[in-house]
Amino acid sequence: MVAAGLNRRETPKTAANYNMKVVDVNLRRLRSFVVLAEELHFTRAAAKLFVAQQSLSKQIAELEASLGTPLLRRSSRKVELTAAGVAFLATSREVLARFDLGVAEARRIGEGRDITVRVGFIAGAALELTTPIFTEFAGRYPGSRLQLQEFDFADPSAGLADGTTDVAFIRLPSSTHGLVTSPLFTEPCVVGVYTAHRLSDRDRIRIDDLVDEPIAIGRTQDTVWRDFWTLAGPLGSRAARILIETSTQSEEMEVVAAGMACAITPAAAGRYSPRPGIRFVPIDDYPGSTVAVAHRLNPVNPLVTAFMEAAEAVRERESRVIQRIERWDQYV
Template sequence: MNLRRLRSYVVLAEELHFTRAAAKLFVAQQSLSKQIAELEAELGTPLLRRTSRRVELTPAGEVFLAAAREVLARFDRGVAETRRVGQGERTTLRVGFVVGAALELTTPILGEFTARHPEVRVELHEFGFADPSAGLAGATTDVAFIRLPGSTHGLVVAPLFTEPCVVGVSTAHRLGSRDRVRVADLLDETIAVGRTDDGVWRDFWTLAAHRGGKRARNLVETHSQSEEVEVVAAGMACSITPAAARRYSPHPGVRFLTIEDHPGSVLAVAHRADRPNPLVASFVDAAQTVRDREPGILLTIQGASGTG
């Protein structure tokens, strides 16, 4: 089994036509047929069904196509990376994050990773509410700090910590003099929520699980954390948000009240399952290492349920 046979098989599986595939590969049709036959013999199972009119993949052929694509993608990335390093270019790791990133753990995590890989250039990319995956969904980042719950299809997720949730209200709001509330106190309120297509993420921040299957009726959609804070300060809505908002988004017109019976939000480091990368694995390990050696910072984050 070799890369040439794998590439030939992938092209044929995509074309499902020997003549077209052979032309695309710049080989004779007989040569392509021989490569595929040798591949099937080595695997011990048919990969294709051939008739006079069509070519189609067997179930085993479908499985092998996915495996072949993954092997070739890894090899091609490795070749490109080797050439970049050999030519003196610095490798780049693109790190995405949503507002707050990993909070007080962000700086030590980045420091730990760059100490391990001084030859790697780290690019930081911030994403607004429209993309809770922080660039992973569109593959514009390699690894990211994301907030859960949210859509994690196709992602490998490593939770770092769970943070309490609070509600931000205007100082003139009917609840503004309180320190703590329950979800029931908020179900009739207008809620500010980030504009996004991620329904899982949206449901969590609009208290959907507490509404008996009904959607929130009064919502104000926002594009950024700063926009959301101003909407709340103006008394146009309240917002469900991580407790770190007290430290990272203070506003003289907003109070943050502890929600006693709403689950916390999980901060995780994530990456795409279809793009394995040793640097990404090292970044995840660095994040977990810093998390485990900084219990004081974790206590600040996870115990951030005081008044604000």
Template sequence: MDVNLRRLRSFVTVAEELHFTRAAARLFVAQQSLSKQIAQLEADLGTPLLQRTSRTVQLTPAGEAFLAATREALACFDQGVAEARRIGQGGQATLRVGFIVGAALELTTLILSEFTSRNPGARVELHEFGFTDPSAGLASATTDVAFIRLPSSTNGFVTTPLFTERCVVGVSTAHPLSDRERVSVQDLLDETLAIGRTDDTVWRDFWTLANQRGRSTQRLVETHSQSEEVEVVAAGMACNITPAAAQRYSPHPGVRFIPIDDYPGSVVAVAHRSNPLNPLVIAFAAAAKAVRDREPQILQMIQNAPVTRGLEP
């Protein structure tokens, strides 16, 4: 199927405005011309993208799916154009690296150093993302490569696992479980759990225990950041399922961390789209694998780090 970029951009504009007159004004084209572009696009796809009445314009389910794919495709194309121009004009090639809280823990600096030593002409841009986007910018094409945690939605991504980290539960020092040395999933099924706001259901189900024993945790407290989640736990408003590294990276005198004996660990991985436009992406993944393979002691420390009672208040 040969779809030109003008039609794709026209469709995105109509989808954003849900109004042909306003969309045509934004695009500086006649409304009739815009309508023909959308009709031709629908004909090429063989399915309606928009539901039109005399008063409203709405996306069809097919239109919703196509909009997400179109935005990603245009973002990738625009990034490729910008990168090609920059390199062609003698500028540095840039790699946008996304990460969420903790990134690759103690391996992060080593991986970045390895990559820059192998690619001295490259410029690295680091972008931190909250729990609202577990893909760390990959899903929206804001980043080229990212440190992510699995399980999460990875459709269309290539992942390179670095290590698996045990999961713990964070509880308030006043919580009845705070004196326990270990807990099981069964001990936590009736607890209110804190979870970052996100549309990634795979991620959400894992960190709320919804994937265990066919039971969905209904009592949730949604948070906007890691620091907010820690304060919610310290105040006794909820518990949180979290990686063991939270004890090192997000300590709090009002929070105790307890190992969960029968819950799977979380995998930290380097991820990128299956057809990366930036050639530095493959080089970054290779650097990450090289560091992983030569640092068994650091991996052992991360994977087997003891979980203590936490900071004393």
């Protein structure tokens, strides 16, 4: 996966960051610290936790020793958080909230109750792998439900950026900050042109052939995505040309069919969005677009990892399908 840009197969080893000093920072101590930080009074906090004040003091002292820094300032008159305590309180609350939610969801799964996985996707999803992935996941977790939602060009993360979805099929390159991704396949890029366009009779073209052409581009704030689909990287200063913004793939195809602009697009557009009046021509010297399955770091939904594993299992099993998707000759 890619965490903030890291491939899933290259996930950093946690052992490198493992600290023996904090091995005993358990959930009981975290809960005690959170309650005390909220009450700022040992007697009230101990009563709320149903423990003796001496026991609470010992837990906090052990927690501070494990972390190697004081979390609280104590005096005969008051208790207050240190700067380290304020920072650790936010982390502690998040850890406890995620743990409690994970326990609740695990119990739901164990008891056979339904759990929903929200799956985001952009046009085309995972192409021919989409249905096999859904089928694989449903076979592994028959008590689960998939809630599907399509996103337009404005959100290449397909709902992951704002937490609308749990897992998504996305296209790379795009901004992957805070995401973990697992690539499924990479397909060629083509240019969609009006059939009367000067390039429509070519078998293949090169990037330089598009220097002076108006380009249709999805309306988005994701500059990584935008630069890729406008050829801004390889063209550099020569990329200052007319850009026509669109919101959806169908809108983009209308612009092309009207002869208003060309569109750099995945090769699958020829299969999934065939249109009278449009021809898709392979681009010889441009990298392909990768479809990946992705999720946010530290996912809350316990079935996210299971969905990723199902997608990866299909990827390994359907190698022939992927070879056909990635071949140039079927698009010529």
